[in-house]
Amino acid sequence: MNDMDTQALMDAAREAMTHAYVPYSDFPVGAAVQTADGSIFTGANIENASYPLACCAERTAIYAAVNHGHTEIRAVAVAAARVPTVTPCGGCRQVLNEFKPDDGDLIVILDGPTITQRPLAELLPDAFGPRDLAGERG
Ligand code: THU
Numbered sequence: 001m002n003d004m005d006t007q008a009l010m011d012a013a014r015e016a017m018t019h020a021y022v023p024y025s026d027f028p029v030g031a032a033v034q035t036a037d038g039s040i041f042t043g044a045n046i047e048n049a050s051y052p053l054a055c056c057a058e059r060t061a062i063y064a065a066v067n068h069g070h071t072e073i074r075a076v077a078v079a080a081a082r083v084p085t086v087t088p089c090g091g092c093r094q095v096l097n098e099f100k101p102d103d104g105d106l107i108v109i110l111d112g113p114t115i116t117q118r119p120l121a122e123l124l125p126d127a128f129g130p131r132d133l134a135g136e137r138g
Contacts, residue, residue, distance in 0.1 A: 016042035029057035035070035058092035
């Protein structure tokens with residue numbers, strides 16, 4: 001992904017973070033996903049008085065994309081106000097894996113002093129995914 005697209009996706013994630021509902025953790029996170037056709041969908045983390053029901057920013061963004069008919073995600077950017085760099089939690093890595101492109105890996109864009117790109121396969125090696133259910137591994 002080129003620098004301009006990377007920056008635009010990170011800007012969208014940072015803006016999304018301003019909508020976080022985090023009365024319990026006070027740890028706002030924002031995410032932005034870019035779909036196969038170049039559309040961008042955003043999300044922030046949304047917590048609940050019943051703590052385990054919190055939804056991460058990444059999943060909020062992914063589910064927004066899927067709800068609009070986009071099931072192929074090329075990249076996700078993530079930002080958190082309280083730390084320079086935040087990486088997607090294990091659960092969100094698995095959900096991202098579900099919607100990675102058929103023809104390549106999904107790029108995870110991390111905030112920080114310099115914005116960095118990591119392939120999802122590096123963050124979630126040997127992932128279990130839809131192809132495993134079809135017996136297509138190996
Ligand atoms: N959180 C995210 O939204 N994304 C991450 O990548 C890490 C954690 C949220 C969940 C919870 O609302 C808060 O951050 C503290 O864990």
